[in-house]
Each structure stands twice: as structure tokens, then as C-alpha cells.
Amino acid sequence: MSSLDDLYRRVIMDHYQNPRNRGELQDDGSVTINLNNPTCGDRIQLQMKVENGKIEDVKFMGEGCSISMSSASMMTQAVKGATVEEALKLADIFSGLMKGEEIDDDDLDLGDIEALQGVAKFPARIKCATLAWKALQQGANQA
Ligand code: ZN
Numbered sequence: 001m002s003s004l005d006d007l008y009r010r011v012i013m014d015h016y017q018n019p020r021n022r023g024e025l026q027d028d029g030s031v032t033i034n035l036n037n038p039t040c041g042d043r044i045q046l047q048m049k050v051e052n053g054k055i056e057d058v059k060f061m062g063e064g065c066s067i068s069m070s071s072a073s074m075m076t077q078a079v080k081g082a083t084v085e086e087a088l089k090l091a092d093i094f095s096g097l098m099k100g101e102e103i104d105d106d107d108l109d110l111g112d113i114e115a116l117q118g119v120a121k122f123p124a125r126i127k128c129a130t131l132a133w134k135a136l137q138q139g140a141n142q143a
Contacts, residue, residue: 011115015070020077023059025049030057031142033135037127042068046076046135050143054083060132067116067125072132074112084140091133098126 030049036042042064049057058080060072075094079087093103094113100120103110119129 005118008115008118011112012066012070015073015112016066019060019069019073021059021073021080022061024061025057025059027057031139033139033142035131035135035138037064037068037131039124040065040068040128042128042131044068044072044131044135046072046132046139048136048139048143050084050140053085055079055081055087060135064131065125065128067119067128068131071116071129072135074116075132075136078111078113079136084143087136088140091137094133095130098130 024045025047027049029051030047033046033048035044035046042062044060044062044064046060047058048055058076060076062069062072078090082090090113093108093110094116097103097110097113097117098120116129119125
């Protein structure tokens, strides 16, 4: 398990140090969601451009701990180009992952997101990991 933990830690640090889709969307047709996690001090701004039920573009800004920022980076990577329906399904799966639920869908490839599953063992950090996904759910409902 420890080598797997090491691998996961490296994936998390890579997303923290080289965040994907960080920045602001210039397009006026995008939805902007601001959320924060007061227990840790994490803040995120998520912008989504949704067209015909598909997330055409997504970007985030913010600051916080490595868990919150890497989770935001992984989330945007996973949902960019996906339909809103697919993105919300993924948000549900991630929420389950944070509750320590086993993923029994073998066809499902979570990619880098898998690296965050260990967070479920640290209840104080779960809100860090789910912050970006809550922003995604709010944004999807507004789009
Ligand atoms: Zn945090």
C-alpha cells in the first residue's frame, strides 16, 4: 500500500504544482461559482461554459491547500468536454469515494481522481477535496 500511497501523493502534488485549466474564461456566456471552505481556508472560483448540455470549457482560480487545489485541477480535467449529465454522475461517484464507498464499476476509469481516494480516511480534509465538485454541481444547475 505504501508505494501506492507514494504514487497518489505524487499525482496530487503534480496537480497542485501544475494545475490544469487554471485561469479565467473570457467568454461572457459562462457561469461563475465562488465557494469557500472556512475550516481550511480554501477558496475557489469555478467558471463553466455550457453549450447544448456539454461543458465546452471550464477554468478555476483560487487558493488553498494541496488537496483542494489538486482536486479542482483533476475535476476540471475530468469534466472538460463531458456532458453536464456525465459530469454530475462523476460528482456523485466522487462524493461516494469520499464516503469510503467502493467503486464497483470496472469500466469506469477515474484517472488521476483515484489519487484522492485516500482522503476519505481523513474526515477533516474531505471538505477540501469536495469543494471543487460542489462548485461543479452548483454551476451545472445554473447553466
Ligand atoms: Zn483544504
